[in-house]
Amino acid sequence: MPHIEMLETQPIKAPRRRAARKKIVKSLETALIVTDDSLVSDRDQKRFSLLVEDAHDIENQIEALKKLVDQHRIVFAQTINPLTKRQEEIKRNMVIWLNQRMLQGKLAPRVQRMLGEIITHMAYDYAIAGDEKMREIHDLHSEVPLADLERIQMEEAQAFYDEMMKEEAENPEDFDSLEDMIQARFDQMHQKAQEKAKAEQSKSSKRQKLQDAEQTKQILDKAGLALRHIYRQLARQLHPDREPDAVIRQQKNELMSQANIAYGRQDVVALLRLQAEFTKTAGKSGTLESTGASLHTFGAQSTQGLIELLQIRIKALHREQRDAELHAVAEFVLPSSRALTTERLNQHLESIKLRHQLRIRDLKGEFVQIQNDSGLSKWLKEQALFA
Numbered sequence: 001m002p003h004i005e006m007l008e009t010q011p012i013k014a015p016r017r018r019a020a021r022k023k024i025v026k027s028l029e030t031a032l033i034v035t036d037d038s039l040v041s042d043r044d045q046k047r048f049s050l051l052v053e054d055a056h057d058i059e060n061q062i063e064a065l066k067k068l069v070d071q072h073r074i075v076f077a078q079t080i081n082p083l084t085k086r087q088e089e090i091k092r093n094m095v096i097w098l099n100q101r102m103l104q105g106k107l108a109p110r111v112q113r114m115l116g117e118i119i120t121h122m123a124y125d126y127a128i129a130g131d132e133k134m135r136e137i138h139d140l141h142s143e144v145p146l147a148d149l150e151r152i153q154m155e156e157a158q159a160f161y162d163e164m165m166k167e168e169a170e171n172p173e174d175f176d177s178l179e180d181m182i183q184a185r186f187d188q189m190h191q192k193a194q195e196k197a198k199a200e201q202s203k204s205s206k207r208q209k210l211q212d213a214e215q216t217k218q219i220l221d222k223a224g225l226a227l228r229h230i231y232r233q234l235a236r237q238l239h240p241d242r243e244p245d246a247v248i249r250q251q252k253n254e255l256m257s258q259a260n261i262a263y264g265r266q267d268v269v270a271l272l273r274l275q276a277e278f279t280k281t282a283g284k285s286g287t288l289e290s291t292g293a294s295l296h297t298f299g300a301q302s303t304q305g306l307i308e309l310l311q312i313r314i315k316a317l318h319r320e321q322r323d324a325e326l327h328a329v330a331e332f333v334l335p336s337s338r339a340l341t342t343e344r345l346n347q348h349l350e351s352i353k354l355r356h357q358l359r360i361r362d363l364k365g366e367f368v369q370i371q372n373d374s375g376l377s378k379w380l381k382e383q384a385l386f387a
Helices: 014-031 042-104 109-128 132-141 146-165 178-199 203-238 246-264 268-281 300-332 342-369 373-386
Strands: none
Touching (some): 042 268, 042 300, 109 132, 109 146, 132 146, 203 246, 203 268, 203 300, 300 342
């Protein structure tokens, strides 16, 4: 029960009794000290609003990051892919020209040997990628045909796998390529690792999972009333059968579908965002932090549950944001010490573009150089230095 502290009053004379009674009642109203735990404090209300705002900001940052990466992926492909293709075309043409020069003969034995090794090396990557012309050139100058090399590599990979797993697997001849066999072995090793991890799961980890599940259940129990209130309020606003306009009815259907998903995930931020979106669409004023965010009708227990749900959601958003950044760093081979920005991505793109342009220039110069025997001999010596 609420605890009430009353002001001390002095006896009132009869002629002034009615006016004095009103004054005492007014004083009592201002002197109430409420200690009922069912009421929500302004501090909790402010904390809730700040957490909603934080979650909203992180979601916006994630959305902006994904949009930035998607846009950069298109620019990256349009800029770098043609340069890479041009670079590979020049290298492939060099292999073809060197092969033709080799077949013409009239080269010193030492030059023939060095040239044959370089042709084999340059043709190899194209050959294993399925370029039949390069496979033919490779096998013409290599002591071991590419098919035999692939078979040897598969046998070596099989032996390595058998040694690691201490057991025999399928015959290498059951696979069409080394890549297929490696992928199959990786899948088997991954499966065994998962089985081993599952088998070695300790009682303490199981107990921890049970504790986490119980904690989550308690949070949901506390927040359930408030979540249901927000969801039902949104459901009433979005009920499509009450909307005569077909276009608006379709919009409400889509929002209601999103609300059902958000409620199923216990995502209070998504529910408030949908409510704010509907309020804005309806021509009313509303923000994510204010629309439906008043907690005084829920009680302290529900408020605490909502706050804990928001904290869980914010942690998950931070992980999602970090994962998105790491994927972008890996995709574009970026240094990971700085935040992703348009300026940083563009600077990195320009540096890669410049490296490709310089490499194309160098390849063109080398192609011109090898057109005569003296230049070819000098080029071979230069290749030997970097081998």
